[in-house]
Amino acid sequence: MSTTVQAPTQDLEAQLSAGSLVTDRDVIDAYASDKALFCPAGQALALVRARSVDDVVAVMAFATEHRVPVVTQGARTGLSGAANAIDGCLLLNVAAMDEIVAIDPVNQTCRVQPGVINQDLKAALAEHALSYPPDPGSVAISTIGGNVATNAGGMCCVKYGVTKDYVRAMTVVLADGTVTKLGTATAKGVAGLDLAALLVGSEGTLGTIVEVTLALKPALPPPITAVGIFPDTASAGRTVTEYMGSGAAPSLLELIDGPSVAMINAYGDFGLPDDVGALLLVQSNASGAGAVEELEAFQRIAEANGGTEVFVSDDPADSELLVAARRAVAPAMEKYANERGGGELVDDVCVPRSALGDFFEKLRAIATEFDVEIATAGHAGDGNMHPSVIFDAGDESQVAQAQEAFAAIMQLGLDLGGTITGEHGVGFLKREWLGHELDAGATLMHQKIKEALDPLGILNPGKMFG
Amino acid sequence: MSTTVQAPTQDLEAQLSAGSLVTDRDVIDAYASDKALFCPAGQALALVRARSVDDVVAVMAFATEHRVPVVTQGARTGLSGAANAIDGCLLLNVAAMDEIVAIDPVNQTCRVQPGVINQDLKAALAEHALSYPPDPGSVAISTIGGNVATNAGGMCCVKYGVTKDYVRAMTVVLADGTVTKLGTATAKGVAGLDLAALLVGSEGTLGTIVEVTLALKPALPPPITAVGIFPDTASAGRTVTEYMGSGAAPSLLELIDGPSVAMINAYGDFGLPDDVGALLLVQSNASGAGAVEELEAFQRIAEANGGTEVFVSDDPADSELLVAARRAVAPAMEKYANERGGGELVDDVCVPRSALGDFFEKLRAIATEFDVEIATAGHAGDGNMHPSVIFDAGDESQVAQAQEAFAAIMQLGLDLGGTITGEHGVGFLKREWLGHELDAGATLMHQKIKEALDPLGILNPGKMFG
Numbered sequence: 022m023s024t025t026v027q028a029p030t031q032d033l034e035a036q037l038s039a040g041s042l043v044t045d046r047d048v049i050d051a052y053a054s055d056k057a058l059f060c061p062a063g064q065a066l067a068l069v070r071a072r073s074v075d076d077v078v079a080v081m082a083f084a085t086e087h088r089v090p091v092v093t094q095g096a097r098t099g100l101s102g103a104a105n106a107i108d109g110c111l112l113l114n115v116a117a118m119d120e121i122v123a124i125d126p127v128n129q130t131c132r133v134q135p136g137v138i139n140q141d142l143k144a145a146l147a148e149h150a151l152s153y154p155p156d157p158g159s160v161a162i163s164t165i166g167g168n169v170a171t172n173a174g175g176m177c178c179v180k181y182g183v184t185k186d187y188v189r190a191m192t193v194v195l196a197d198g199t200v201t202k203l204g205t206a207t208a209k210g211v212a213g214l215d216l217a218a219l220l221v222g223s224e225g226t227l228g229t230i231v232e233v234t235l236a237l238k239p240a241l242p243p244p245i246t247a248v249g250i251f252p253d254t255a256s257a258g259r260t261v262t263e264y265m266g267s268g269a270a271p272s273l274l275e276l277i278d279g280p281s282v283a284m285i286n287a288y289g290d291f292g293l294p295d296d297v298g299a300l301l302l303v304q305s306n307a308s309g310a311g312a313v314e315e316l317e318a319f320q321r322i323a324e325a326n327g328g329t330e331v332f333v334s335d336d337p338a339d340s341e342l343l344v345a346a347r348r349a350v351a352p353a354m355e356k357y358a359n360e361r362g363g364g365e366l367v368d369d370v371c372v373p374r375s376a377l378g379d380f381f382e383k384l385r386a387i388a389t390e391f392d393v394e395i396a397t398a399g400h401a402g403d404g405n406m407h408p409s410v411i412f413d414a415g416d417e418s419q420v421a422q423a424q425e426a427f428a429a430i431m432q433l434g435l436d437l438g439g440t441i442t443g444e445h446g447v448g449f450l451k452r453e454w455l456g457h458e459l460d461a462g463a464t465l466m467h468q469k470i471k472e473a474l475d476p477l478g479i480l481n482p483g484k485m486f487g
Numbered sequence: 488m489s490t491t492v493q494a495p496t497q498d499l500e501a502q503l504s505a506g507s508l509v510t511d512r513d514v515i516d517a518y519a520s521d522k523a524l525f526c527p528a529g530q531a532l533a534l535v536r537a538r539s540v541d542d543v544v545a546v547m548a549f550a551t552e553h554r555v556p557v558v559t560q561g562a563r564t565g566l567s568g569a570a571n572a573i574d575g576c577l578l579l580n581v582a583a584m585d586e587i588v589a590i591d592p593v594n595q596t597c598r599v600q601p602g603v604i605n606q607d608l609k610a611a612l613a614e615h616a617l618s619y620p621p622d623p624g625s626v627a628i629s630t631i632g633g634n635v636a637t638n639a640g641g642m643c644c645v646k647y648g649v650t651k652d653y654v655r656a657m658t659v660v661l662a663d664g665t666v667t668k669l670g671t672a673t674a675k676g677v678a679g680l681d682l683a684a685l686l687v688g689s690e691g692t693l694g695t696i697v698e699v700t701l702a703l704k705p706a707l708p709p710p711i712t713a714v715g716i717f718p719d720t721a722s723a724g725r726t727v728t729e730y731m732g733s734g735a736a737p738s739l740l741e742l743i744d745g746p747s748v749a750m751i752n753a754y755g756d757f758g759l760p761d762d763v764g765a766l767l768l769v770q771s772n773a774s775g776a777g778a779v780e781e782l783e784a785f786q787r788i789a790e791a792n793g794g795t796e797v798f799v800s801d802d803p804a805d806s807e808l809l810v811a812a813r814r815a816v817a818p819a820m821e822k823y824a825n826e827r828g829g830g831e832l833v834d835d836v837c838v839p840r841s842a843l844g845d846f847f848e849k850l851r852a853i854a855t856e857f858d859v860e861i862a863t864a865g866h867a868g869d870g871n872m873h874p875s876v877i878f879d880a881g882d883e884s885q886v887a888q889a890q891e892a893f894a895a896i897m898q899l900g901l902d903l904g905g906t907i908t909g910e911h912g913v914g915f916l917k918r919e920w921l922g923h924e925l926d927a928g929a930t931l932m933h934q935k936i937k938e939a940l941d942p943l944g945i946l947n948p949g950k951m952f953g
Contacts (some may be wrong), residue, residue: 125839125841172681178674183675185684200928202926205924207838207909208644208837208840208868208869209871209910211909211910211911212925213921214689215684216685216932218685219682219685221684239736266592268595371671371674371675373594373672375594404673438673440673440676440677447677458678460667461665462667462668465665466667470940472939473936474932474935474936485680
């Protein structure tokens, strides 16, 4: 990488908005990583905090001329290392491009720059009685650009779909600095290949997203909430399978296993019971009597599958507290892990909903086989589970066991007809595993498309593509 | 093309299911065209009626070895010439691969071969209280494979989206005969690039789809229906703009202009009034009191925008008759055109819903400027309109005027922030126009991806890519 490290960043500086180029080593290093664990961060050449499309174009033109790799990043809240620096790269941070360009209530669309925080967009839309449903765990801190680049999910997906379902069009800066518009802002459009869809979830490997046109929904009706208590995860999993298979359309259906509930209770008081095998959190925002009917159906099915107690509440304060409890899983687990050596590997498999009972049985076998602690929460209604392997990061043998368990969980997802990643992405963390999911043809298609659109290999090299 | 015409099809025959290869010129020619007008059909080398994935693989291996172009087709109901033969090609017809492989009520998915007729799938799913909403005008005769290859739309889209919203995974035979699986059957998945989305709407230019996994919905509730009568299309257009902008979620919102209504009335008795400027057909299947409320809201907005009469009916027979009237536009217009020289160019622009009033004003100006008759129906709730230019195909000057009007309509769509094609596709008909919609960067991306995945240029050459 000696040639890249020697690239004359002062030539770049003249092309950028004043103050965009950062060469202070401490600042650069502070931007070197996202939230993934066990993903290395390299030493970047410089950091560019882009203020405009022109800044992004200048970075790509410079990168092309000097063959410098570029790692695009937003709020760096990703969990797969996709935004981590690699040696000699330019870190292209677009978080400062954070303007909501337009909100169009008549067409129910909006245009936003990539650095807009998801929650800020939601707040701005609420003033127009509109909503943008995708709600990754990072909703309060992650950017729309990052959400699009990773096809982010969240708790809404069981009813409202994922990020890709809301992307109509985008402006992208390609590897050579060309600015292009992909997709159409209209409700329908089939003029050519769906290149906007190709960019969604491409993790910075095909281009840099500098503007997005999103489809919106009318403001979502407020939900009512139910909590179901189960003796074990398998019975909770079977409940989800049967409930979703009945044609139910809950607006949220989350699972939290017993160890995770205990961690939440140790972290704060959210009114959750102690000593449960698993807990299901269900919401419905169906209109009229529909919501109550949907939660009563859940109650019947939960009790038929071994659920011991089901509470229903139409008090918005209860709903908010329960969702806050679910959102507390991540910090509660981090606290718990930190007290035990700090090791935590969060997995993200997605399986067919019919396989959830099986999934939990086999997950327990994995914990036993590798002698590790696994706590699981996730978007059960979509079959998208996040088992976390918790271990002492200072103990080499525990680290090795944890990594093997983490891999075994991905293999379990594949064995059950699912995927190694439902919403967190491949990045660095799972790049060696992508080839286990894709067959030879799909792998070759990935390589050929990558070479076609990034012939110099400067866009986030080493991520996604193993 | 002399080398391709000499390719030894008898070598291919030995690799195929018995009887799959057709070299009878009359049969081949009968398969040479889809339903597009003004699109030339070339002389194919042979027709293969594939029975299996192996047949498709054999065709592509042969085509690769002998550099023979391949045009994949299903029911040939497309309206853009994408399925038309080109000189020296193999016509690869997959309509006989028509098995519904699996229906999975628990996961609400199904796996189908490409030749399954859309309506047949709907009927099979109804037995499981499931539905597959996409409903192109050709629903009774078109195949799922063709629907996916063109990203077909229909009347449901205003509430339920288009074909791409239902495609989870697919099996594709690539240009060199490699069989690969793209996407994942699970509700979520972000393992690698979204190559299944890239294939949706690719019109046979990137690979041949041999199996599709579709997401399903619970059976849709029956709708109630309203009809609104307007003095002109512009007032109907403004009604759609305001109604959709109010957050309404109708399950159908179609517009039929006065000339089209007259053609329907001349074609059959569907109970439509005579002498209207335009007619809006609206349905709601919202639960409980929601449906009536949605149609009452429509009534208020229609009347405020110049609507003269609005009828609401909850009689399913009325609903069916009115939808049948809408579906009768195509044959009624064909009959009308045939009585006047047989010329009919059906356009397919999609504009922002806010532009519908403008669209109709300017459409009238186009009819005047080019002295042609234009009749329009379409999926107004999505802004996706089908103005048809009707003319005497035997009169050269009328043909020229009609083609200029057809082009002016596409330009109007672009000028209003829309697209040249909302659901019919590019194919041959609009390949010269694709470059008017795409910028230089997007055009180059198309070419590079095409070259990457079809380096010999044997997959439907000359279609989509101008």
